Amino acid sequence: MKRPLAVSVVGLLLAAAGIAAAQQDLAAYVSGDRRSGFTFLAPETRALQTDEFRNPGMLWVEEGERLWSVAPPGGQSCAGCHKDAAVSMKGVAASYPAYDEEQKHVINLEQQINQCRGRQKQPALAWESRELLALTAYVGRQSLGMPVAVKIDGPAAQSFARGKEEYEMRRGQLDLSCAACHESQVGAKLRAEVISQGQMNGFPIYRQLWQTMGSSHRMIAWCNEAVRAETYPAGSQEYVDLELYAKWRGRGLPVETPAVRR
Amino acid sequence: MLVPVTVVADGIPQPLMDKPGDARRGRVIAANSDRGNCLICHALPIAEAPVFGDLGPDLRGVGSRLSAAQIRLRLVDPKRQNPDTIMPAYYRTEGLYRVARAYAGQPMLAAQDIEDIVAYLKTVTGE
Numbered sequence: 351m352k353r354p355l356a357v358s359v360v361g362l363l364l365a366a367a368g369i370a371a372a373q374q375d376l377a378a379y380v381s382g383d384r385r386s387g388f389t390f391l392a393p394e395t396r397a398l399q400t401d402e403f404r405n406p407g408m409l410w411v412e413e414g415e416r417l418w419s420v421a422p423p424g425g426q427s428c429a430g431c432h433k434d435a436a437v438s439m440k441g442v443a444a445s446y447p448a449y450d451e452e453q454k455h456v457i458n459l460e461q462q463i464n465q466c467r468g469r470q471k472q473p474a475l476a477w478e479s480r481e482l483l484a485l486t487a488y489v490g491r492q493s494l495g496m497p498v499a500v501k502i503d504g505p506a507a508q509s510f511a512r513g514k515e516e517y518e519m520r521r522g523q524l525d526l527s528c529a530a531c532h533e534s535q536v537g538a539k540l541r542a543e544v545i546s547q548g549q550m551n552g553f554p555i556y557r558q559l560w561q562t563m564g565s566s567h568r569m570i571a572w573c574n575e576a577v578r579a580e581t582y583p584a585g586s587q588e589y590v591d592l593e594l595y596a597k598w599r600g601r602g603l604p605v606e607t608p609a610v611r612r
Numbered sequence: 613m614l615v616p617v618t619v620v621a622d623g624i625p626q627p628l629m630d631k632p633g634d635a636r637r638g639r640v641i642a643a644n645s646d647r648g649n650c651l652i653c654h655a656l657p658i659a660e661a662p663v664f665g666d667l668g669p670d671l672r673g674v675g676s677r678l679s680a681a682q683i684r685l686r687l688v689d690p691k692r693q694n695p696d697t698i699m700p701a702y703y704r705t706e707g708l709y710r711v712a713r714a715y716a717g718q719p720m721l722a723a724q725d726i727e728d729i730v731a732y733l734k735t736v737t738g739e
Contacts, residue, residue: 523715524700525691525708534698535667541652542663580710 381497381602387611390537390546395558399610407487407556407608410480410563414488417481425470428485439492444605447594449505456509458590460486460565477584483554483563490554490607497602498551500594509587513595516588522579528592531573543612548573549600550593552609559612566593614705615723617688623681624688628703628723633731641725642732648721650729653699657736668699675737683733687726702726 379386388396402408418435421427432438447458452465463485464474475482502510517528531540532548539545553566564572567584570592574581582588615628627633642648643658650656654671655664674683685693689701702720711717721729 519709521708521710523708523711523718523720526698526700530698538667539663539665540667541665575712578712578715580712 378495378604379606381600384549384600384603385536385547386549386551386600386603386606386609387546388552388606388609390544391610391612395610395612399606405556405608405610407554407563407610410484410487410554410556411491411608413480413484414486414491417485418488422470422472425472427470428466431466431469435488435492439489441493441496443490443493443607444496444498445500447506447509447590447597448501449509455587456506456590456594458566458593459489460567461585461590463489478565478568483565486565487554487563487608490605493605494607495604497604498597498600500597500601502594502598506594509591509594510598512588513591513593516592517595522574522577524577524579526577528573528596547599548596549603550597551600551603552606552611554607555609555611557611563608566596614703614719617703619685619692620681622685622693623679624684625681627680627684627727627730628688629727631724631727633724633727633729635728635731635735638725638728638730638732641721642729647725648702648729671733671736673737675734678733680730680734683730684726687721687729 376389379388388399391399398404398406415435417428419427419429421430429435443459446462447456448462449455450457450462450465457465460477460482463482467474475485500506520527520530528548531545535545536547537544550566553569554563555569556563557569560568565584567586567589570589571581571584617624617628618626639658640647642650642656643661645652650671651658651661651664653665653668655666656671678686686699688703690697690699691701700720703723703726705717705719
């Protein structure tokens with residue numbers, strides 16, 4: 351069948367414009383050779399993340415916002431010390447894990463929140479508890495779109511070096527390192543799963559496979575289990591070090607909390 | 613304890629077990645995601661499997677390309693052929709780091725499973 355030339359040219363131009371727009375959208379999720387997990391997702395999943403009314407992780411952000419100003423019995427609320435999170439927490443998640451002067455080692459955002467729980471005279475919140483995920487997601491959201499920039503020198507240097515070593519160490523019955531998948535096999539398919547660069551700019555993430563939110567340490571443990579390796583406990587220094595290294599790998603990528611992943 | 617193996621050139625000519633491999637059983641083990649889980653990385657002519665990974669080469673036709681001895685080495689311990697490979701060793705327990713307790717000291721597959729998969733892959737000749 352013959353189509354009028356003019357119509358097909360217009361069609362082609364429109365299609366090209368559509369592709370260009372989609373590529374431009376993705377450009378915000380790329381920094382140098384670093385690509386967010388977002389760029390590996392199907393368009394429907396991307397749309398779910400960017401629409402804050404449909405992003406299922408926003409339920410945790412809202413819960414975190416509520417918890418922010420709840421004063422525990424005999425203690426102060428987060429807001430009591432930090433006031434407006436939109437001001438005081440802006441950029442915080444982009445810079446964690448970070449060296450902590452009090453603890454004298456690098457800690458991650460969940461651990462910082464639990465340190466503040468201590469100041470509130472409250473017991474630490476459990477890893478993967480609704481409250482800890484909610485507060486982490488709420489604090490993380492205040493850095494939305496800001497470039498990841500963690501410090502790896504000075505007192506963080508040792509933690510960074512250990513994290514890099516862990517990242518490159520083959521492990522488990524399958525004898526694979528993090529780098530074996532997330533550096534050497536980026537874009538390849540493990541069955542139906544497309545391997546991304548394993549970036550850490552979206553945590554905590556809403557993972558469709560889990561049907562819930564999960565912390566960065568839950569994700570690392572999941573990857574460890576996939577290669578049949580012994581996991582470390584969430585909050586272990588090994589995972590904090592790995593998280594610091596992995597976060598640095600994604601320097602410049604925008605904070606996406608709460609990211610939606612497969 | 614693992615059956616000792618002897619590598620000759622780029623293969624292991626001697627079967628690990630006296631009982632000959634059962635190709636039908638090998639096909640099942642290769643496809644099973646708790647056993648061989650080969651399809652996570654390779655394509656094989658297994659029509660009922662919906663998707664194949666592509667970390668490893670397409671194995672359709674592998675039975676014409678490689679001898680049983682070559683296939684056996686690539687299953688037992690592909691690192692003896694290529695130290696940098698990402699393919700796991702299916703019959704090795706030494707030199708691994710932080711193996712999960714549930715699997716510690718055990719190879720990924722038993723000697724008979726290896727022979728069954730070798731027999732199966734030798735039947736995978738055409739498309």
